[in-house]
Amino acid sequence: MKKLIICSIALFSFAFAKAQTQKQWTLQECVQYALDNNISIQQSELDLKAVDADRLSAIGNLLPSLSASTSLSENTGLSFNPVTNNAQTTTFLSATGRINVGYTVFNGLRNFRQLQRAEISQIANQYRLDKMKDDIALAVANNYLQILNNKANLETLIAQNLVTKEQVEQTQTLVDAGQLPKGDLLEIKATDAGEQQQIIIAQNAVTISKVSLAQLLLIDDYATFDIAEDDFEIIDSGISDQPVTSIINSAEENRSEVKIAEQNVELARKDLQIAKGAYYPTLSAFFGYDTRYTDATSFGQRIADPNNPTITRQIGTVENTGQAVVSEVPNTESFIVGASPFIEQLYTNDGIGYGFQLNIPIFNGFSARSNVQRNEINLERSELQLKQAQLDLESTVYQAYVDVQGAHKSYEAAKTSLESQELAYEYARERYNVGLTNAFDFSQSKLRYDNTKISLNQAKYDYIFRLKVLELFFGIDPKDLKL
Structure with a gap:
């Protein structure tokens, strides 16, 4: 017996020293790590960034549009001079530049509604992210408590098995002395074997529950992952003593389920307003500036002889007499005009254009009207979903409130049952030690005691x-959950 105790202490000391070299995660650390690394949360954060891009686009629709363009070309053969607009058979280089400014003055307030919708969508996605964080935190807490429960069960089974091994040694001594039948020894050994099997099952349960939490946290090193092995007590901050109506009201103010449904109603309302905007005319303003350059030559006219600025030329004949009709015309000659400098052409060949454009919808195949009808239906559907979300939240909170009350009663009942079973077990052990009861009855009493301790562990962590x-x-932040 002394060797068994020494070996158990040594094994426990080795396991404890090994555990000390490993990181042991607290609940707060697990929750924070999950919130920082969970893939679903990261995807929701990307959705939130995408909404920011939609909002930026909506803001841009309220601002004027500005664009600039330029072109450079070389023409060979018969082409139109972009400056004189005359046809020329030659080779020349030409360049044009243009700046356009546009602004939507009125389009049924659709651009303004789009900005409002983007802001509402941003709020809705933030609520979705908050809800996902709450769900992840709750899942982490559930897995964390499951590990604690499985560890507590394992400790219970190991401790009770040590007692059983002690009983095996005592029974062996009594059987060897002829004071007890060999059947009692076999019964105790069978109990020991059964407990060893339960210990193995409990060890596997601890391992599996730790792996489940590690997977939830996206931690690959399952072998070394472990949680802090403190003696966790039930911490009731008094919320369970609050009236259920107060908890429901707090949930409606703090929980994201109803807020998401409310924002969906606002989104549907904005979509309806945007759809109705298609009924109104669209008024746009525009302004354009352009200029051009070419190195093409052109022809000019000048006075051939300054001393004789005019000459007499025949311009026709009289039909009946055939008499010539003459007139004085300018004495001019053609000459080649070279291209003006680049900078000079830019400001001499420029031009501007500006104005307004009004587009009045008259008939578009009922597309605007059908779109309005679809959005009206979507608004009604969203309002119904909001009512359903409020009812679901109220039902869920009420169920959680009842579950807490029931879990508390179950925990208190388990404690009372353990006290009774412990007294019964001690009484049975005393009777067994003095030979007043057989091994089977004693093992049954011990089994009931062990099961009661396991039930108490389950009731405790379920209550937590x-x-x-x-x-x-009630609105407590997931990172502030305490055990």
């Missing part, structure tokens, strides 16, 4: 989890 759920509904 129910309290954490109620705290989240």
